[in-house]
Amino acid sequence: MSKKVALYSILASVCLVFSYVETLLPLTFIAPGVKIGLANGVALLLILKNDIKGAFLVNIIRILLLNLLFVSPFALLFSLSAGMISTLVMWLISKTKFFGTVGFSILGALTHNLVQTAVALIVLGKGVLYYLPFLIFSAIISGGFIGFLAKILDKKIKTFF
Amino acid sequence: MxxxxxxxxxxxxxxxxxxxxxxxxxxxxGKTVVITQNNKQLYSLSLSEDKIIDLGTNIIEIKNGKVEVISANCKNQICVKHKKISKKSEQIVCIPNKVIITVE
Missing domain, CATH: 1.20.5 (Single alpha-helices involved in coiled-coils or other helix-helix interfaces)
Incomplete structure (x- = not known):
């Protein structure tokens, strides 16, 4: 139990650092909110290790802390809904064994972007649909990249304990 | 993969x-609606905001990203019958009242 607490804390802090690093790489010229999703790689790794509970926990801790520290509570609405649903989708898809790591990483990223667009649609109106194609492309690229990284990490890290 | x-x-x-x-x-x-009367620009409004503008001679409605004239005090009522406009550079013109509505 204490080992798990330590592991999740470390992973959550790694996520926080990743999220901070991402803010240094502004990709928002593509569409508002576009990022690489490095933190998502951690959730992905936990899913690959069959630890769905951990993936959810680390994601919730990361999103809550990140929004309290750096972003407005308004953004919490976006990131929490998208983070939870995309993690769930990635887990379900990884269960089917139909797609490889890259595949369900892309689908996770896509879900993330679609959920955020849906929330934005409700909050901001239909002008946000303009960004949808750019969000699809960014999901393919960043999701694919993160999936690729997670796959390497999964091979290198045999087990967490 | x-x-x-x-x-x-x-x-x-x-x-x-x-x-x-x-x-x-x-x-x-288009994004904005420009309304001119007697060659003077009176309004430059966003298409995305629903609004009703009363010029005294014509009443113009912006709704769901489209503009139309809902009433006019002139005889011919051409501008009232004109379809709603929303695309760039479309216009509704009311000649008797010298009103021009342009989407930009």
Missing amino acids: KKADVKLIICLVAVGIIALMAVLLCSKN
Whole structure:
């Protein structure tokens, strides 16, 4: 139990650092909110290790802390809904064994972007649909990249304990 | 990468391209409405904000990203019968009252 607490804390802090690093790489010229999703790689790794509970926990801790520290509570609405649903989708898809790591990483990223667009649609109106194609492309690229990284990490890290 | 992954990527790229084309086609929609009367610009308004403007001679309504004239005090009522406009450079003109509504 204490080992798990330590592991999740470390992973959550790694996520926080990743999220901070991402803010240094502004990709928002593509569409508002576009990022690489490095933190998502951690959730992905936990899913690959069959630890769905951990993936959810680390994601919730990361999103809550990140929004309290750096972003407005308004953004919490976006990131929490998208983070939870995309993690769930990635887990379900990884269960089917139909797609490889890259595949369900892309689908996770896509879900993330679609959920955020849906929330934005409700909050901001239909002008946000303009960004949808750019969000699809960014999901393919960043999701694919993160999936690729997670796959390497999964091979290198045999087990967490 | 599994075969399914490659197929997924190809499908998504295709969906993305289609969505991009759809967006580019739709983006010809105008953003602002410029209303002039007697060659003087009276209003420059956003198309996305629903609003009713009363010029005294004509009542103009912006709703759901479209503009139309809902009433006019002139005889011919051409501007009232004109369809709603929303695309770039479309115009509704009321000659008797010298009102020009342009989408930009």
